[in-house]
Amino acid sequence: MPRGEKSKYTDKQKRKAEHIEESYEKRGVSEGEAEARAWATVNKQSGGGEKGGSGRKKSETAKRADRKDSARRAVATKHGHSPNRGSASARSRSTSRSTSLTDMTRDELMQRARERDVRGRSKMRKDELIRALS
Template identity: 75%
Template sequence: MPRGDKSTYSDKQVRKAEYIEESYEKNGVSKDEAEARAWATVNKQSGGGEQSGSGKTKSGTAKRADRKDSARRAVATKQGRSPNGGHAAARSSRTGSTSLSDMTRDELVRKAAEQNVRGRSRMKKDELIRALS
């Protein structure tokens, strides 16, 4: 396919590019620049024309399942758990006898949150240690 050939783009992509191009032209951008920006936008949003790629062979059901699994793993990580049900940070399961300097910054921030220390999210590790001691 020669460079600049738009034959593999869907009708929807072509309409979108035309609409974007018109919008740029109304704002005073030259015709050539408006066209280039419009197609760059379409390519960025949809990945270009009907290209072969990893997404073509996957069914819609499989894509939905992958998205759901990815979201589940993201929530687990955010909550401090590993996606498979364990605890992400092995150190956070330690007993309270651990000294503050042995704790990670994230552990110190959690401890500061329990004690309602103001400004804890912006503090460095040594500042958190001082605030908690």
């Protein structure tokens, strides 16, 4: 039997756990074991119970990359460089830069690392790629 109360879970998480539990029981797993596995699966997929806005953690690397990106955009705005000015190629360059590294997928980060010829990029995780590109 899983421990702890489930009041912090969303309705969607509770439905998902119930569905998973039923699936395990159909396969012959005991009721208690099925329930424990179901909640373990929900926790693995969604990170546990419902969290408020401040409950979501961001790595220091991601925070640093976001701050650096924000500062770069602020300087560009201060100097009158905005996506609405300049040539079409300048606009596409500035809009591609304005996306935060943390908002990019690992594949997009790999592509950018490939363009910059970052050594060891193929073995890097997403947070390591962000650090190397910052």
